[in-house]
Amino acid sequence: MRKALLIMLIICTWLSAAEIRDGSLYLEVNLHTASSMDLPEGEYSFCDASGLFCQDLQGKLSISILKDSHESRFGIVERIEETELSECEDAQNKVYFDWEGAYLVIKQENRYFFPQSFGTIEQAKAYALALGLPERRIEEIPIVNSSIVITDAAGEARYFESPVKIAADQLWIGDLCYEGEFILKEVDHQLVINQILPLEEYIAGVIPNEIGNNSPMQALKAQAVAARTHAVNLLLYNRHAKDGYDLCNSTHCQVYKGKHLRNSAIAEAVSETAAEIMVTGDRVVDSTYHSSCGGKTDSSQAIWNGAYLPQLSGSLCIPEASKYDLSTEAGAANWINTQVDTENMSSWERSALNWQCSIDRKELAQNLGLSSITSIRIVKRGESGRILELLINDTHRLQGEYKIRQAFNMLPSSFFYFANNPGKTLVHPGKRITIKGRGSGHGVGMCQVGALRKARAGSDYREILQTYYPQTKITTVWIHHENP
Ligand SMILES: [Zn+2]
Ligand SMILES: [Zn+2]
DSSP: OHHHHHHHHHHTTTSOOOEEETTEEEEEEEEEEESSEEEOSOEEEEEETTSSSEEEEESOEEEEEOTTOOOOEEEEEEEEEEEESOSOOSSEEEEEEEEETTEEEEEEEEEEEEEEEESSHHHHHHHHHHHTOOGGGEEEEOOSSOEEEEEETTOOEEEEESOEEEEEEEEEETTEEEEEEEEEEEETTEEEEEEEEEHHHHHHHHHHHHHOTTSOHHHHHHHHHHHHHHHHHHHHHTTTGGGTSSBOSSTTSOOOOTTTTOOHHHHHHHHHTTTOEEEETTEEOOOOEESBOSSBOBOHHHHHOOOOOGGGSOOBOSGGGGGSOTTSHHHHHHHHTSOOOOTTOOHHHHHHHEEEEEEEHHHHHHHHTOSOOOOEEEEEEOTTSOEEEEEETTTEEEESHHHHHHHTTSOSOSOEEETTSTTOSEEOOOSEEEEEEEOBSOOBSEEHHHHHHHHHTTOOHHHHHHHHSTTOEEESOOBOOSOO
16 A cells, blocks of 8 residues: 555656746756766755755765666556646646647646556556456556665765755856756656756757857847747657656757857847747747758758648748759759858858768768669759759669768768769769768758848848748747636
8 A cells, every 4th residue: 555655656746847937938958867977066955846855965966876766667547637737646647738729738647547556567467457458558657766866075875756856056067057947857767957947048048059159130039039939849749758858958959058158149139039939820830940051941841751831841042042953963063063152151151051071982882781882873852952862873772861961971961962973963983972062951941051141131030030931920929828
């Protein structure tokens, strides 16, 4: 009896995460995940989820998971109820994002288990069979008795149940500094440390890593709205729900580095576009973006084989590129060889616009798991000139811009031609293959180099966004309140 009660208490506090406080969306953004971690010299306060058990600790600390504390149990779901976000109930609750009407909502799904739980899946199956319940009702109860051990410099250990709230003026992880609220959890035998912060703070920590902190104001604002819209769209995929946070801090979601490289211009760009996201009709837009299209952006349909989306259907970025049909070999090669004015561009913009590299024929074969390369045929290019399909040796089909970039040792983009055979569809490569290309990234959505060009030429951020995400409008009313 006591054990069943213990399991219920712990599972109901396990999962996350997001919440709306005073009309602002607060997120859990992952900062670090590891089997153990060290905190540098500092003053920290650790509290359990109830806030009743707190300890202040100073100096260097090391954090680990108590060995053998992890006990997997299998339970049988009795019923699932959808509720509004609420306090912990006697159930396992899963918090997730959804889009209803024109609003983002945070929902809670409560899973109520039969009181019996089992050490093996076979025992759970036998019990389900006896009750006449289908096996799909059996679920592993995620965390039982997880204990986090925090050891101070003197070697004295303190024990906490996951999750643990951390209060600290500053939290250093590696060479990056974070300020605010933090939470430490055990998720799937790993320690997970997250920052809990308002969406707007998160966006301010994303912009400098994405477009640079000394960009013109209208480009910073365009990036703020694109990054905010992208974040909201990512939340709706709930793809980190099992990891114990809402968004990760790497390119998988968006690169977030806390206060690193932040300045007053970034604060201004975020506050002057506060809460602005792009929508089509009542739906939030998938506002993906990339470094440099190279002339024209591509459609999400061509690049990712998705449905046709008017807001991601491709746009003209550099006006001179309109003279070339980049989906043809001659058009692609001629445009790559055409000089583009790079005055006022920073070095990263220039290198994202024009590049050249080479690869040994043997290395390419190795990357593709082939014994040799005798021929390369360019089968298909997108509107942006990106190669979408190659046929190697007449037998090996290579599809998708990312796979093509990978095969050639991670090219900046798949918009390139073989320098010895410009304009040719079929190439019989020599010992070393030279490639000339333009652009960086997948080519869908906003082009950052193009956004910078337009901002320098006097465009407003709304015009910039309209270029890359046509047929969208900006709204600030999208967080669901009691009375929207
Ligand atoms: Zn991610
Ligand atoms: Zn561009």
